[in-house]
Amino acid sequence: MRVILEVLHPNPPDVKFVVEPGSEFADDLGPSIVEQGYKLLSWREATSTRFDVVLAAHATQALGEFRGPVFCLPHGAGYNRLVPESTGSPDFATGTVDSQLKAESGSVIPAAFGCSHPEQLERLRKSCPEAVDRAVVIGDPVYDQICASRRRRPEYRDRFEVGPDQKLVVVISTWGKHGTVGCEANLPMRLLAQLPADEYRVLLIMHPNIWAGHSVAQIRSELRNELDSGLVVIPPRTPWAAGLIAADIVLGDHSSLSMYAAAIGCRFLLAADGRPELVPGSPLANLCAEATRLDVHGDLRAQIEDHLQAPRQRSAKEIADTIFAEQGQSWARTRSVVRKLVGREDLSEPPRMTAVGDPEPDSGRRVTSWQVSVTMDGRTGTVRLERYPLIAREQFPELERLSQVSDDAEVDQRTRENSEALVRTQPCGKSEGEEWLVEVLNPTVGGDAGRLVHSEARNIGVAAYRHATGCVVQWCDGLRVETDAVDAFAAAVVLHEMYTSGETLESPGRVRYSARPGEFAEFSHGGATMPS
Incomplete structure (x- = not known):
């Protein structure tokens, strides 16, 4: 959502946030929003206020309580994940299910429904056909910002203390039992034990829900030995994209970050197979299906070095083209939709691109x-x-x-x-x-x-x-x-x-x-x- 707010410049709107009550992962989200200097409304305040536009990071029937046009945006790289326990659908991706997009009366809630690629329109036609005429292909503003920021790769590698001839191995984990941490919690330690420290650095990026399920202090305590062995961690609610740009290789799962990494040309090994949680045939499911599987209990160094030298199965562009349309144009496309919803004319000049946020890496004591x-x-x-x-x-x-x-x-x-x-x-x-x-x-x-x-x-x-x-x-x-x-x-x-x-x-x-x-x-x- 922070990237979307960048897109709305110039003449940024007066922004207020609200967190939907009831989520087990939302407890620390409100304080984080306040810490960043934004005004946080209670649900009651928000639903009794008239807004020019409501920007939603995910679709939910509760959006029907708001007064103002709703613009639903993808939560991550497109729509790929199955969450039947909350959506009630074992077949359609969360964010596209009719129970999320329609009020009890049967009317479609969003005035605009953002898609990152036309293929999502076809899936939306099956999951909620009444919403198709509200759908607009905007591309992915996060992906475009990551691409534009790649010229800062040397700077980001310096921030992670990666030497000129070192390789940065990034471990990515989404939340849940099928994520990397859920399946292979000791992978970071195995990497630290097998990769020569003068040749490699290891970075861990975990989904905010993993942190929210515990506490920052508890997770740092559990990772004490890893941190004191040289592991670097991206803390929750801090910028993560620089880690992908700086990486030489990513060991990941079915996280959107895996798709972003592969789509910018980062080498990718599948550390945990979360396809049971993905829509079959979706771009992320296809990426996981074709990716080389990492044998977590094998020789990690040999697998990493072999993969870095192996020919690519698909180019970064081929991967990106399966899920990100309007490449290089998504900021302008997204801003155009918002301005149309609030009744303003579009601007002739595109938004000024900004770099991804500077990383704030966390590490332990120096190795002695x-x-x-x-x-x-x-x-x-x-x-x-x-x-x-x-x-x-x-x-x-x-x-x-x-x-x-x-x-x-x-x-x-x-x-x-x-x-x-x-x-x-x-x-x-x-x-x-x-x-x-x-x-x-x-x-x-x-x-x-x-x-x-x-x-x-x-x-x-x-x-x-x-x-x-x-x-x-x-x-x-x-x-x-x-x-x-x-x-x-x-x-x-x-x-x-x-x-x-x-x-x-x-x-x-x-x-x-x-x-x-x-x-x-x-x-x-x-x-x-x-x-x-």
Whole structure:
């Protein structure tokens, strides 16, 4: 509805909102409207007031109580979903059922009925033939705004902290038992456990009804481990479209967001099959039917990478053309209908297009402990690093156990003690760093209260700290290497791999490593020394 209000410029109307009582998901909608600065009327106030036009986000017989011409708009991407428990129809999409569009007297309630595509007229002719002459094909203003905003993709990726060579995986979930969260609630955690954190970011976008069914605090609490493993979430009642524009691939269900994503060219894998809730043969049902199904319990990384390289079954334009008519013209078409209903002449100039709302992503604490995979290319000598959040990785015992490396910022004592390597990534003075190495690696020396304790030395094999001009890496046997590396984590992991694999570190050398495909870094070291 916020996009529709943008469409009505210039000369925006005096807007007031009302929420239909009775919905189990409407409790927090009213306060959200007020927070955005709009006037919220009670149902009694609204039904006793004369309006120039009533804009409805969904069709319901209760709209017949309003005084003023009613303009019904699609709730999402067209009309696809079956909701027989509320509409009484197991065959026709919600929004098109005669019990929603007609008063008890049999008269059609909407003065105008918006369709995003002509194919919906044919379905309306079967579900409520009396409303066909009120129908008008307006396209989809949300889709047009998303398309126009794609030029801001680099900006949106920055907002989600997606690096230049990272991929953004977006998980979409509608509400209900057939949605992604309803079917595969641990999919985000599985992704975080299997996708290298330096190559991928994971974003979760959930339907507002999921949030409304609980509370924001409760859902954040339930997602604590995911958020602390790097998951990013779009909070309820905040802009979501930038997430689709920024995405490299979407793992979704039968949500309208899946259709928007596919229609702008985003690669799409079906994570949950909600076709039992869709009108057979509708565009969204067809998208779900033809989409490659994600094996949630399989190798997620391989499936994602394979799909990103696979040829497309249909182009974005072919998908968009099945559900979005009047592409690029929907803002003007929608405004024209509204102005006609209120008795005003149409304007010669189309509305000024605006960008989708800036995202307001929510995330958890920074990751401080990892499981790390280290491999060496025997041909080039390049060491390849892949980091996975420890919290996520530990949720799935069937995954290979990798080396555990913790930042000194890790505050959980058990996690610190179980780490093979401890790294101080924040720069410090050399004297402070040397004192820290003794505390970490010497089992006879304890730290001050609130700092390191000697029990950590039971498992820690190597520690490293960063100073102003490089890093120092030291093993528990006293062997140490000084480097010009700026990344203490990489220096510790790479040199430890070389050390444990039997490579000599006695002579000065230069090391090449990679944390992302096609991206390389190097550092020099002065050779290993032992304390005298």
